Amino acid sequence: MARTVARVIVDALSELGVRQVFGVVGDALNPLTDALRTTDGVEWVGCRHEEAAAFAASAQSQLSGTLGVCMGTVGPGSVHLLNGLYDAAKSHAPVLAIAGQVPLGELGSDYFQEVDNDALFSDVAVFRATVTSPDQLPQLLELAVRNAFGRKGVAVLTVPGDLGERELSTDRPARFSLNPPVTRPEESAVREAAGLLDRAERVTLLVGRGARHAREDVLALADRLAAPMVLTLKAKEGFEGDANPFQVGQTGLIGNPAAASALEDADTLLLLGTDFPYRDWYPEGKTVVQVDTEATHIGRRVPVEAGLVGDTGATVRDLLTHLTAPAAGTDGARDRSHLEKARKRFEEWRGGQARLADPSHDKGLIGRLRSTFDNRSDDIRPEALAAVVDRLAADDAVFTSDTGMATVWLSRFVEMRGERRLIGSYNLGSMANAMPQALGAQCLDRERQVVAFCGDGGLSMLLGDLMTLKTHRLPVKLVVFDNRRLGMVKLEQEQAGLPEFGTVLDNPDFAAVAEAMGIPGIRVTEPAELEKAVRRAFDTPGPVLLDVLTNPDEVAVPAKPTVEQGWGFAVAKVKEIVRSHGDDGTA
Structure with a gap:
C-alpha cells in the first residue's frame, strides 16, 4: 500500500490505539476519510457539527487517557x-485535531x-503546524x-x-515515546509542609481531580x-461514596x-491536585499548603x-513519611x-436535600406552603x-452534564459511587457539551x-447531533x-436584583422531536410519573430522550448565601411581578 500522507497519519492513529475519529466530511479531508474507510479498527x-466532534474527542481522551481525535475540513469546518x-x-x-486547508499553491491568496x-x-493549541511537504511526516505528526x-x-x-494523496519518499514509520514522568518535590519542601501540617490544629483538605x-x-x-475533605466537582469521581468517611x-x-x-x-488548608478558580470561596487568614x-x-x-510541585500520589506518600503525628487510634493522635x-x-x-428530592414533597404541609411561592x-x-x-x-454509569442548573442538580444528588465516571465542561463552562460528550463516551x-x-438550552444548541x-x-x-x-x-440575574430577561425558551416537545428523528422519546409532566418514566428510559434499548418538565423557579441556595444575594433576589421578584402586571394591562 502506498505510503501517502493520509495513510501515514491514519496508520499512526491506529498504532496509538485510537478507535474513533469524529468530524464532518469535506473535500480537503477526502484522502484522510478514505484512508479511515479502508482501515480496520478505526x-x-x-x-x-464539528463542535460536537471536538467535544466527543475530548470526552474520550478524558475517560480513557488516550488520544482523542477530531477533524474539520477547510475554513468553516475547522x-x-x-x-x-x-x-x-x-x-x-x-x-489531536486534523484541519483541512486549501491547496498548497493557493495558500496566502485569499x-x-x-x-x-x-x-x-x-491560543487553543499547545502545538500547531501546517504540512507543506509529504516528507515532513512522520516527524510533524510525532511532534503533534x-x-x-x-x-x-x-x-x-x-x-x-x-497533500493527503501525495506519497512520502521515506518508509520510516511514526515513532512515539509517551511514558509520562513521575515528578516529586524537593525533600526540604516536603519537610517544611509536613511541619506546617503537624503544627496545625484543624486541617481541611480541598481535593481536585488531579488527586484521583x-x-x-x-x-x-x-x-x-x-x-x-472538601471536593471540587471533578473530584466527585473517585472520592465520593460510603467508602470515603472524610468527604x-x-x-x-x-x-x-x-x-x-x-x-x-x-486553621490550615491542604490543596491536593486542584486549581479551584473561585477566589471568593477560599477563606482568608489560613495557612495553605498546595500540591500540584x-x-x-x-x-x-x-x-x-508551602508549595509542592509533583505528582499528587508520590507527594502524599512522601508527606505521610514525614508527618510526626501518630495514626488514628493511637496515643497522641490528632483530635478528630x-x-x-x-x-x-x-x-x-x-x-x-433528600426530603426536597422526594417526589411527594409538595403534597406535605411544608411542601404545599413552599409551592405557593416557587412552584404554582x-x-x-x-x-x-x-x-x-x-x-x-x-454503578458503572458514565455521566455528562451541561453547564448550568443541570450540573447543580447532578452535583448535589448524583453520587459517583462504584465505577461511575463524570465528564462536563467544568473549566470552560460551555453550553451544549453534555450530549456530544456522551456521544464520545458511548463510542x-x-x-x-x-x-x-x-x-434544554444546551441540548437545543447542537440538537442535530441527536441524529x-x-x-x-x-x-x-438523554x-x-x-x-x-x-x-x-x-438565577444570576435575580441574585443581582435584576428581573429575569432574555432567559425564557420557547421549547418544542423534545420527546416528539426525538421521535421524529427515530429516537424513542418520553415526556414527563407529572411527579407521580417520574420514577416509572426513568425506569422505562433505562430499560429501553438504544438511545432515549427523556423530556422532563421541571420547575423553572427552583432556587439552588449556595453554600454561603449572603444578605446581598437574598436582598437582590427579593428585589428581582418584586420587579418581575410589577413587570408581569404591567404586561397584562393591570396596575
Missing part, C-alpha cells in the same frame, strides 16, 4: 472545532474558504502527538487538500490528619454549608506558605472533633429527577450505560431538565 464517526477544542484545552485533555489555521488555533500528551492539551495538524489516581494515599492522609461535598455556588464551614473552621504537578498553579488562586463536626453537618444537609404550576422538582436517576442508574463502550444531564446517536446506534440516555429557561442565567 471508526469514522460522522457528526452533524472554525467550528474551536469551542470543543477550547474545552479540551482547559480540561488538559490530549486531543482563496475560497481559506483561513489561516496556524493563527486561528494559536508528543506535545498533546506531554503538555496535556490540543495539537492541531493542518493538511492542505492536495492517588485515592488510597489521600484517604490515608485525611485519616492521619483527621481532616474533612463533605463541594464548595462554591454548587456547594453546601458543611463544606463551606469545614474550610472556614480550619504544575508549578504555575501554585499560589495563583490563594497565597500559600473538627472532622466529626463537618461530617455531622454534611449528613444533616444531605438529609434535608406543580412542575416536577429538578431535585427529584436527579435523585431518581441516581437511584436507578448503574468507547457501547455496552456501558451513559447518561447525559442536558439543559449521530441514531445513525451509530449509540444507546445514550435526561432533559426542561424548565423552559436558561436557568443559571435567570
Whole structure:
C-alpha cells in the first residue's frame, strides 16, 4: 500500500490505539476519510457539527487517557472545532485535531474558504503546524502527538487538500515515546509542609481531580490528619461514596454549608491536585499548603506558605513519611472533633436535600406552603429527577452534564459511587457539551450505560447531533431538565436584583422531536410519573430522550448565601411581578 500522507497519519492513529475519529466530511479531508474507510479498527464517526466532534474527542481522551481525535475540513469546518477544542484545552485533555486547508499553491491568496489555521488555533493549541511537504511526516505528526500528551492539551495538524494523496519518499514509520514522568518535590519542601501540617490544629483538605489516581494515599492522609475533605466537582469521581468517611461535598455556588464551614473552621488548608478558580470561596487568614504537578498553579488562586510541585500520589506518600503525628487510634493522635463536626453537618444537609428530592414533597404541609411561592404550576422538582436517576442508574454509569442548573442538580444528588465516571465542561463552562460528550463516551463502550444531564438550552444548541446517536446506534440516555429557561442565567440575574430577561425558551416537545428523528422519546409532566418514566428510559434499548418538565423557579441556595444575594433576589421578584402586571394591562 502506498505510503501517502493520509495513510501515514491514519496508520499512526491506529498504532496509538485510537478507535474513533469524529468530524464532518469535506473535500480537503477526502484522502484522510478514505484512508479511515479502508482501515480496520478505526471508526469514522460522522457528526452533524464539528463542535460536537471536538467535544466527543475530548470526552474520550478524558475517560480513557488516550488520544482523542477530531477533524474539520477547510475554513468553516475547522472554525467550528474551536469551542470543543477550547474545552479540551482547559480540561488538559490530549486531543489531536486534523484541519483541512486549501491547496498548497493557493495558500496566502485569499482563496475560497481559506483561513489561516496556524493563527486561528494559536491560543487553543499547545502545538500547531501546517504540512507543506509529504516528507515532513512522520516527524510533524510525532511532534503533534508528543506535545498533546506531554503538555496535556490540543495539537492541531493542518493538511492542505492536495497533500493527503501525495506519497512520502521515506518508509520510516511514526515513532512515539509517551511514558509520562513521575515528578516529586524537593525533600526540604516536603519537610517544611509536613511541619506546617503537624503544627496545625484543624486541617481541611480541598481535593481536585488531579488527586484521583492517588485515592488510597489521600484517604490515608485525611485519616492521619483527621481532616474533612472538601471536593471540587471533578473530584466527585473517585472520592465520593460510603467508602470515603472524610468527604463533605463541594464548595462554591454548587456547594453546601458543611463544606463551606469545614474550610472556614480550619486553621490550615491542604490543596491536593486542584486549581479551584473561585477566589471568593477560599477563606482568608489560613495557612495553605498546595500540591500540584504544575508549578504555575501554585499560589495563583490563594497565597500559600508551602508549595509542592509533583505528582499528587508520590507527594502524599512522601508527606505521610514525614508527618510526626501518630495514626488514628493511637496515643497522641490528632483530635478528630473538627472532622466529626463537618461530617455531622454534611449528613444533616444531605438529609434535608433528600426530603426536597422526594417526589411527594409538595403534597406535605411544608411542601404545599413552599409551592405557593416557587412552584404554582406543580412542575416536577429538578431535585427529584436527579435523585431518581441516581437511584436507578448503574454503578458503572458514565455521566455528562451541561453547564448550568443541570450540573447543580447532578452535583448535589448524583453520587459517583462504584465505577461511575463524570465528564462536563467544568473549566470552560460551555453550553451544549453534555450530549456530544456522551456521544464520545458511548463510542468507547457501547455496552456501558451513559447518561447525559442536558439543559434544554444546551441540548437545543447542537440538537442535530441527536441524529449521530441514531445513525451509530449509540444507546445514550438523554435526561432533559426542561424548565423552559436558561436557568443559571435567570438565577444570576435575580441574585443581582435584576428581573429575569432574555432567559425564557420557547421549547418544542423534545420527546416528539426525538421521535421524529427515530429516537424513542418520553415526556414527563407529572411527579407521580417520574420514577416509572426513568425506569422505562433505562430499560429501553438504544438511545432515549427523556423530556422532563421541571420547575423553572427552583432556587439552588449556595453554600454561603449572603444578605446581598437574598436582598437582590427579593428585589428581582418584586420587579418581575410589577413587570408581569404591567404586561397584562393591570396596575
